[in-house]
Amino acid sequence: MNGRHKAIAAAFKLMATTGADRWSRGFAQGAGVILTLHHVRPHAPQGFSPNALLEITPEFLDTTLWLIRAEGYDIVSLDEALLRLQQPKRGRFFVALTFDDGYRDNVEHAWPVLAKHGVPWTLFVTPGFADRTARLWWLELEEAIRVLPRLDVVLPDGRFSARTETDSEKSRAFDKLYWRLRRGPEELLLSAISELAAEAGIDPAALVERECLPWETLRALSGAPGVTIGAHTLTHPMLAKHDAETARREIAGSKARLEAELGMPIHPFAYPVGDSGSAGPREFALAQEAGFVSAVTTRPGHLFAEHAEHLQALPRVSLNGLHQNEVALRALLSGLPFWLRNRGRKLDLA
Structure with missing residues (x-):
């Protein structure tokens, strides 16, 4: 853990010690939050693990779901999250779970935990990973x-x-x-x-083969109760770094390809990498043009009523593998870290 992550951990601890993660909920928490996950797998200690922030253990996923329910929050599908933005349920904070890229461990290790708790989840799939032609x-x-x-x-x-x-x-x-x-x-x-x-x-x-789900598993998964499949471009590019035609092809093409392979409509989309340098107003418009009902970024933040008018630019909160503890989780669910980061702004659309 580098200095930045140590500072973040210290901030989470301070929020817990002062009770700020509780008293700030009235103005910082909003209506709900979409969580971003990537890998879920048993911990394998390694001295060099620069991508460790992208993975959590099945035990921490279990703790996360238990704590969300213990706080009285609702765990909902992405479709239900959109509905609640448009038709709010006062006093019912919601959490939606999303998994990016289509990793094998999402089925092997995450799904059993999700099924135990009976919670819905969305898997964003990149066809190029299923084809073994895109690159991790x-x-x-x-x-x-x-x-x-x-x-x-x-x-x-x-x-x-x-x-x-x-x-x-x-x-x-x-x-x-x-x-x-x-x-x-x-x-x-x-x-x-x-x-x-x-x-x-x-x-x-070979790395993609080792890490990512094949088409046959995705086809079986697409019909499972509680599972929503979303698109994540054809080859996982940082869209904003490419010309408009390439971005359009990647976005619309992923929808068409998944619908053809899985035989079902694909409504949600996730921007690869998803920060402001990878997806912005042009990409938001292209996702809407392609017919996606919603699209999620990785710009950190909770959901507020104002997001109902910007469903192709939704923020998410990452479950960071370097902060797998209840103190960090309570801080993330409070919304306070993002309210402070965004200086009270509810929308981040630039």
Whole structure:
């Protein structure tokens, strides 16, 4: 856990100690919240785990669902969440659960917990992952750095070199290179990581095969009670980094492909990466144009009545794997961290 995450943990603890996570609910909590999850799987201790924030344990998922219910909150489907934005139930705070990318562990480890609690959930699927043609580039980068003792990458803005012999060196190198590549064109990011993966002997398609659900499982899952399938583009690009036609094809194409493969209408959409640098007003309009009833970002925040007029730009709150404890969870459900971050603004649409 780096300094930033330690500061976040300290802030959560302060909110609990002062009771702020309770007395702030009247103005910070809103009508409900959509939670973002990725991996759910047993903890496997590793010194170098830069993507650990994207995974929680089945035990913490169980704790999360138990605590939500203990607080008297309703766990609802994404469709029901939209309905409650438009037709509020006073005093009934709601929580909707969403899982991005379509990972195998969502079925193997998350679904049994969800079924035990009898709660609905939405799985956002990228057809390219089911096809084994899209790339989990953030995982490729992790696996390459895990193998390589040194990085030497030639980039347009200069060479990136770093020793990666120890776990701490690997963590520092990942963080620096990841964000340097994220700031540039996605084509450059994919090219640079391809070179590192090749140097380390990493097979990108094998990683996708290992991590992501195949079509046959998705077809079976799509008819299961309580499960909603949503679209997550064709190949998981950061849409705002591409031209309008590419973004339109990725958004509308994912809906068409999933409907053809699963034989059912697809109503919700999730923007890959989902921050302001990956999805903005253009993408919100394209999602509406493609016929999606709703679309979710990863811009952090709770849902307020005002979001009923902006259903293609809904915020979510991530269950961060680096903060798997009740103190953090209560803070997230209070809405206070996001009210402070957004300076009291309910909408973040720019």
